[in-house]
Amino acid sequence: MARSIHSVMRCALLGVLTAWALALFPVRSRNPMSFAKAANAGNGLFCSVSRADNFGHSGLAAALTDFEFVAPPGQLAELDSVVSSWARRELLEWTQSSAPVLPRGAARGIISTGWPTFAMWSSFDQQPSTGFWWFKARNGIVLGAAPSTPDYTSLSPHDRVLPTRIVPLGFAACAAFWAFAWFITLMIPARAKRHFRRRSGRCINCGYDRRGLALDAPCPECGSVLR
Numbered sequence: 001m002a003r004s005i006h007s008v009m010r011c012a013l014l015g016v017l018t019a020w021a022l023a024l025f026p027v028r029s030r031n032p033m034s035f036a037k038a039a040n041a042g043n044g045l046f047c048s049v050s051r052a053d054n055f056g057h058s059g060l061a062a063a064l065t066d067f068e069f070v071a072p073p074g075q076l077a078e079l080d081s082v083v084s085s086w087a088r089r090e091l092l093e094w095t096q097s098s099a100p101v102l103p104r105g106a107a108r109g110i111i112s113t114g115w116p117t118f119a120m121w122s123s124f125d126q127q128p129s130t131g132f133w134w135f136k137a138r139n140g141i142v143l144g145a146a147p148s149t150p151d152y153t154s155l156s157p158h159d160r161v162l163p164t165r166i167v168p169l170g171f172a173a174c175a176a177f178w179a180f181a182w183f184i185t186l187m188i189p190a191r192a193k194r195h196f197r198r199r200s201g202r203c204i205n206c207g208y209d210r211r212g213l214a215l216d217a218p219c220p221e222c223g224s225v226l227r
């Protein structure tokens with residue numbers, strides 16, 4: 001009993017560590033962005049939302065434009081399907097409250113990471129400056145400088161930032177998924193080994209050949225009385 005509680009706790013810990021480790025390694029996304037026109041941000045500015053997904057990684061950004069955004073054909077998505085509910089406050093409320101003071105082109109992005117679902121996130125603010133984009137990480141630790149993106153439409157939600165915010169439900173789901181995966185990985189071979197040792201008349205603890213010994217005799221090799 002104590003042994004199985006130990007195994008379950010070990011798998012739970014491994015699940016948490018795996019979920020966390022996967023969330024720390026964002027993959028640079030090369031997939032096309034989907035776009036959603038969010039709202040009139042006020043002060044003559046509009047807000048457009050873009051999102052690019054890749055394995056274990058999603059980059060999401062809201063940018064202030066001085067024109068109503070026209071998405072490339074086939075890439076306009078519903079806002080609801082582009083922005084998760086937990087990310088709305090960080091992105092959309094920001095555009096409403098910041099439009100009066102921020103310049104055209106200012107953007108806020110969220111990088112969410114984790115697999116099979118998002119477990120952690122970080123965010124960043126981005127503003128055009130002379131010849132480069134000013135970039136400031138929020139809720140995360142920057143590992144690499146933001147690349148300069150002369151292309152006006154390029155947001156940089158793909159920089160290497162270690163996320164420090166947790167998506168509670170997502171993290172719990174990832175941890176449970178990986179705990180189960182570790183449980184299967186670790187338990188099945190151990191159980192199979194015990195099963196085959198028992199069937200072949202060996203000590204299930206150390207594999208010593210017990211044939212010819214009394215059933216309740218301790219194992220001469222390891223002293224175990226398990227059969």
Ligand SMILES: [Zn+2]
Binds near residue numbers: 204205207221222
């Ligand atoms: Zn033994």
